[in-house]
Amino acid sequence: DAKTTQPPSMDCAEGRAANLPCNHSTISGNEYVYWYRQIHSQGPQYIIHGLKNNETNEMASLIITEDRKSSTLILPHATLRDTAVYYCIVRNDYKLSFGAGTTVTVRA
C-alpha cells in the first residue's frame, strides 16, 4: 500500500471547519483513501473513504485532488468531541496500515 504523510498535530477552534491534509503521492489507480479517527481510550472509528470523487457523509467531507496525490478531510463544524488522532490510510485490500496520524485538538 502507498505511504501517507500527515502533519503531526493541528489546532482548531470550536465551531470552525477543520481541514486535515494528507499526501499520498505514490497512490495507485485501484487504491482507496480511508480516514479513521481515534478518540482517547477508544477504538478507531471509521469516518469516510473515497477513490477519486469527493465524498460527504454525516461526519465529514473528503476532497481528493484530481491527480489523487493528496486529499483533505473536512470537519465542517468542529466540536470539542472531535479532539482525536486522525489517520489517513491508502488501501486496496483488507489491510489498514495505521501511521502516526494527526493529533487534532479542538479548543473552545
Next chain:
Amino acid sequence: DAGVIQSPRHEVTEMGQEVTLRCKPISGHNSLFWYRQTMMRGLELLIYFNNNVPIDDSGMPEDRFSAKMPNASFSTLKIQPSEPRDSAVYFCASSSTSGSGQFFGPGTRLTVL
C-alpha cells in the same frame, strides 16, 4: 445497533498465565480482524478472518498467540504463556466485506505483570 463487542475490557494477569480475549463482531459482517496497539509500535494487524477462515496471520507475533473463529458471531485471541511485553490494547474489528470500512470494538487493555 450493537457494535463490535469485546470482553473483558481490562485484564491484569501474571507472566506465564493464559489469557483469552473475546470478540463478537457486528451481525452480518463476514470479515473479522484482531489488532494490537502499543505506544512503541502503534496499531498492528495480527490476524484477519474471512467467513470464519483465517486468511492472513502474518502479524501474529509468535506461537504463543493463537486465534480462532468457530462461528460467524464469535472469535477468540489466546496468549499462552503471556509475557510482560504482551501488555497492550487489543482491538477486534469487523466489516461487511474485506474491502469496506472496518468497525472497531472498544478494545481490551491487557497488563501482564
